[in-house]
Structure formats: structure tokens, C-alpha cells
Amino acid sequence: MTDTFKDLDHPPRLLMGPGPINVHPRVLRAMSVQLLGQFDPEFTGYMNETMALYRQVFQTQNRWTFLVDGTSRAGIEAALVSVLAPGDDVVVVNAGRFGLLLSEIAERCDARVTLVEGEWGKVIDPQAVEDAVARVKPRLVACVHGDTSTTMAQPIEAIGEICRRHDALLYVDATATLAGMPCPVDQWQADIVTAGLQKCLGGPSGSAPITISDRAAEHIAGRKHVERGIATAGAVSGAGRRIASNYFDLAMIMDYWSDKRLNHHTEAASMLYAARECARVALEEGLDARFARHASAGAAVVAGVEAMGLSVYGDPAHKMTNVTGIWIPAGIDGDRVRARMRTEFEIEIGTAFGPLTGKIWRIGAMGVNARKHAVLTTLAALEAVLRWEGFSATPGAGVDAAAKVYS
Structure with a gap:
């Protein structure tokens, strides 16, 4: 007889670590709702509602505000592989484990990484960031807002101003802070911000909210992306270099979340329901x-x-x-x-x-x-x-x- 093991029946546990945490009961209920087809008008309506909700959560007017299917790291990787081409310069603000993660992913993109490093348990002086940006003239500056490895929250607004002065894009990982600490994306002048559900949003890991500024979206769309060897977007400034990932190609994902609804992947319906309800709970409060x-x-x-x-x-x-x-x-x-x-x-x-x-x-x-x-x-x-x-x-x-x- 095949051993199918026993039912999932662990005792309820109070998760008071740095994440994941206990899921809000309303989110659990939303996840039990029956699936719909990914192009069902009611389902695409839920997608549009989710975009509108997360614009409010991110405190932004960004048109491109949606979900990347996968854990919070999926959002991080999608942002970096879609922006960085081989040989691009990137400045990474690093004062904890997750700053190191950003540099590791950037290196896998064959970008040239310049670290601005600080002591764990402290934040990095924005002047050190400006010095590096002025010297390197990077395509992108990448930093973590709240690094749970050190429990420190890096001031972001000053870095956003630095990036605008030097015409660099700014990426912020707000996995651990979105909906728990202020993350005013537009005020920060951040170009891409990603998060996850499993921390302050009170959901399960598996969906990564993301918001993208118009100037970042223009750069992403301008890079040539290829599906089955057929070019589907023209090459403009800094592009002509293929994005290393199909799954994490934000230009293709944006086509799916646009009114065109171009097929890219089958949306994780239950996770979309969860993300939508996380945002509803946060905004109702x-x-x-x-x-x-x-x-x-x-x-x-x-x-x-x-x-x-x-x-x-x-x-x-x-x-x-x-x-x-x-x-x-x-x-x-x-x-x-x-x-x-x-x-x-x-x-x-x-x-x-x-x-x-x-x-x-x-x-x-x-x-x-x-x-x-x-x-x-x-x-x-x-x-x-x-x-x-x-x-x-x-x-x-x-x-x-x-x-x-x-x-």
C-alpha cells in the first residue's frame, strides 16, 4: 500500500520572527476562492483592481504597478535582470545580508558592481553613495530599505535625489517594510520598488508586488527581448542586448498586465487573490x-x-x-x-x-x-x-x- 503520509495538522504557531508571519484570516479565505481562466474578463478585472490597490500601498502614481509571480526574491531578480545588461555599472548600497544579495544578482547579470559598504547595525551615509555615483556614473543604484538581517532602515529619499542629479535609476527592495513603514515611492523618486506579502502585508510568500516609474519602464521596454529567437521589441539606448531571463523579463510581464494581455505565463490566481486581499486589508485600516x-x-x-x-x-x-x-x-x-x-x-x-x-x-x-x-x-x-x-x-x-x- 502506498504511504500517502498523514494530513497536514501541525499546531498553530505564533510566528514572531523576521518573516514569514501569520497570514491574516481574510487573506486565507481569499485564497480558497475558486480559480478562473487567466484571460477571463472577471479575472483580468481582478488584475486591474490589484494594480490600483498597490498604487495606493506604494504611495505612487506609477502606471506599471503589478505582481511578479514568485517570492519577494522573484521581484528583486526581475528588476535587476530587466534593467542591467552585461557591462552596465551598478552601485549597490550594502550594510547587511540583503545588500549582498543585490550585488550577487547584479554580478550574475555581468554588470560591474561597485559596493558602498557600511557596518552592520548602522546605515550608510548618503554622501558615500553620492561619491560612488559621481565616480562610477552607474546605470542603476540598488539598495534595501529595511534589511531584516540587521534590523536597520536605510534613509531612501536622499539616495533618490542623488540618483536624479546623476541620471541613474534607483531600485529599492522594500520587502520587509511595505505596509509597515512609510514607503512613499514617488517622494523617494525611486524608479523600481519591489516587496513581498509575507511580512508587513500579512500574506503568504509567493507573490512580489512591484512598481516601476515611466523612465524605468522606457528603459526596460527599450532592451531587446527575444522569445523563441524572434525579436519582439526594438533596441534603443543601451540595449540590443538580450535579457537573460524569459520568466523575469519585465517587458514581457508588463505586456501581460497591459490591456494587450499578451500571453507570458499563467497567472498564479490564488496568489493574486491573496495579494489583492492583503492590499484591501491594509488600505481599509x-x-x-x-x-x-x-x-x-x-x-x-x-x-x-x-x-x-x-x-x-x-x-x-x-x-x-x-x-x-x-x-x-x-x-x-x-x-x-x-x-x-x-x-x-x-x-x-x-x-x-x-x-x-x-x-x-x-x-x-x-x-x-x-x-x-x-x-x-x-x-x-x-x-x-x-x-x-x-x-x-x-x-x-x-x-x-x-x-x-x-x-
Whole structure:
């Protein structure tokens, strides 16, 4: 007899790491709606609605605001492979794991990468970015808004002004901040911004919202893209060089999301339903209210862990509101604490990358989990496990301090 394994039946877990997080119940319900054909007028109507919704979420007037099918990394890769041709110069702002990711993808495009590097736990001085841009004269500047590996949020508006002065395109990875911290794309003067659903938007990983300025769209459309060896777009400035990916060719994806509806792929209907509902939930709450809720949750986490006698990692002036890094106390096994949080309380908190491996925990409070009860429950569980592991913490101090933030 074939072993088909057992039903999916794991216990509900409170996901309080840096993402993914628990999915909003409305989004789960939307994902259960029956599929439609990708050219069904009702379905293409949902596509148009999703574009309109995400213009508001991204705080932009960009015509080209839509979804790339795949995780948030799919949006990142689509942006970079569609803009960068072999030999193009790109300046990458790097102060964390995900800045390194941008440089890795750019290198795979055979672009010439110039890194503007900073210390983990801090942001990079915009003057250092300007110096590099003035020297290199890049096609593109690429940076991360909120890097969850360091919990720092890079100021973007100054970089947008630099790019306009030097006629460079600006790409921003806002995976971890969209709908949780202000991401005013037009005010930033950003040309391409991508995100994912699984963090502040409160959805599942698997769809990457993207918005593209007119000048970036013109550059993307101007590059020659080829399907089955047949040129389908003319070559203009900087082009004549084939885009390395068919799936991530934004010019072709834009044709699919345009009124022409040129076939490119079969849209992931359930993920479109999820993304559409994520945006509806965010906009019904109101972006300002949502930003304030995430800020309150982050402040409560900070107050709680400090009241326990723990220290917060990184520059507080540039800390993301929705993710907090916490130094692991000397003599405490960080992995064991995380394991006991999961087995004893069904709560997940995050570990760390690179030079911070084994040194900090990361607690995320975002989306549906940026709520008082989720924050207080997590702090109570962390305090209990720390005391069981021999760390001296005043019982109730963390919860009391966090509750004061909310009061």
C-alpha cells in the first residue's frame, strides 16, 4: 500500500520572527476562492483592481504597478535582470545580508558592481553613495530599505535625489517594510520598488508586488527581448542586448498586465487573490494607522526586552519599527532558547545571519502580529524561557514595560 503520509495538522504557531508571519484570516479565505481562466474578463478585472490597490500601498502614481509571480526574491531578480545588461555599472548600497544579495544578482547579470559598504547595525551615509555615483556614473543604484538581517532602515529619499542629479535609476527592495513603514515611492523618486506579502502585508510568500516609474519602464521596454529567437521589441539606448531571463523579463510581464494581455505565463490566481486581499486589508485600516500600529508594537518589544535586562542591537535612530534585534546574553544558548519558545509556547522568534550568527535574536511584530496580545505573549514566553535557562529577569517586568507603551 502506498504511504500517502498523514494530513497536514501541525499546531498553530505564533510566528514572531523576521518573516514569514501569520497570514491574516481574510487573506486565507481569499485564497480558497475558486480559480478562473487567466484571460477571463472577471479575472483580468481582478488584475486591474490589484494594480490600483498597490498604487495606493506604494504611495505612487506609477502606471506599471503589478505582481511578479514568485517570492519577494522573484521581484528583486526581475528588476535587476530587466534593467542591467552585461557591462552596465551598478552601485549597490550594502550594510547587511540583503545588500549582498543585490550585488550577487547584479554580478550574475555581468554588470560591474561597485559596493558602498557600511557596518552592520548602522546605515550608510548618503554622501558615500553620492561619491560612488559621481565616480562610477552607474546605470542603476540598488539598495534595501529595511534589511531584516540587521534590523536597520536605510534613509531612501536622499539616495533618490542623488540618483536624479546623476541620471541613474534607483531600485529599492522594500520587502520587509511595505505596509509597515512609510514607503512613499514617488517622494523617494525611486524608479523600481519591489516587496513581498509575507511580512508587513500579512500574506503568504509567493507573490512580489512591484512598481516601476515611466523612465524605468522606457528603459526596460527599450532592451531587446527575444522569445523563441524572434525579436519582439526594438533596441534603443543601451540595449540590443538580450535579457537573460524569459520568466523575469519585465517587458514581457508588463505586456501581460497591459490591456494587450499578451500571453507570458499563467497567472498564479490564488496568489493574486491573496495579494489583492492583503492590499484591501491594509488600505481599509489606513496606511498612517497601520504605520502607527507597527511603530507601537516595535516600541513595546524594545521596552519589554530592555526591562528584562536585555540589550537591543543596532543604531536606535535607524531601527526598523517592525523587527528588533536582541543581543543574546553571555552564557545563554540562543538556539536552545528559540527551541524552547517553540516547543513550550508554540512561538517562533528568529536567529541571525553572517557576522551576527549566534549573537542576536530577531523578534518581528508585523502584519496581523503587530498587536498587543502577540507582543505581550511573546515577551512573557521569552522571559519564562530565559529564567528557566538561568538568566536573571524580574518576573513580569517585560510584559509590564510593554503594556505601558500601549497604555
